[in-house]
Amino acid sequence: MSLKKASILIIVILLLDQLSKIYVKTHFQLQESLTVFSWFKIYFVENDGMAWGTKLSDIIPFISDKTAKLSLTLFRIVAIFGIGYWLFNAVKRQQSQVLVVALVFIFAGALGNIIDSVFYGISFNDSYGQVAQFLPKEGGYERVFFGNVVDMLYMPIWEGNLPEWMPYFGGRYFMFFEPVFNIADIAISIGFVILILFNKKAFPKTDKNP
Known part of the structure; x- marks a missing residue:
């Protein structure tokens, strides 16, 4: 895959992600x-932490939520530069197309969520009891680097009590799939699934001359 094609794919994923979030x-x-199907809803929530709403301050209790949020955002920015450099080198060195495609999805998804974290706080007012405005006159709901990630895709495909015969979880209430996510999350997941399922194609072994 050429750098131009990789860039176009990244832009398409970013546009789909950001347009859906802004809408x-x-x-x-x-x-x-908003119920689309019985198993699929548009459900607007905001995530100020890591996956599934986990906060860094939940893992490291002696730091404040603000410090944890800033640290996480800065870490994501450093990580995206690393992924971008890896992707650029993979394209330039004409490495496996499977690897390049996987990195494109991961890079685009990670960048999509970073945009929320960095800019949404200053770009929108809050959504508590109101529909947010883009670039409100009174300013945003937070400072730069402290925005929340917008999630909206909710797929409660099945919910109920698990069978009693199941070890440990028997009889407990369970929902599949409970987390609320976004298009950026889907892109990141696709990238990692490609790397896992097609690992040998992504990282082919090179024959070494004796």
């Missing part, structure tokens, strides 16, 4: 939902 942010109040 939900400017048309839904926080925790408002």
Whole structure:
């Protein structure tokens, strides 16, 4: 894959991600939902932490939420530069197309969520009890680097109590799939799934001359 094609794919993923987030942010109040199918809903939530709403301060309790949020955002920025450098080298060195495609999805997804964290706080007012405005006159709901990631895809495909015969979890309430996610999360997941399923093609062994 050429650098031009990789860039186009990144831009397409970013546009889909950001347009969906901006639409939900400017048309839904926080925790408002719209049922598309019985198993699929548009459900607007905001995530100020890591995957599934986990906060860095939950793992490292002696730091404040603000410090944890800033640290996480800065770490993501450093990581995206690393992934971008890896992707650039993979394209230039004409490495496996499987690897390049996987890195494109991971890079685009990670960048999509970083945009939320860095810019959404200063670009929108809050969504509590109101539909947020883009670039409001009174300013945003937070400072730069302290924005929340917008999630909206919710797929409660099945919920109920698990069978009693199941060890440990028997009889407990369970929902599949409970987390709320976004297009950037899907892109990152696709990238990692490609690397896992096609690991040998992504990282082919080179024959060494004796």
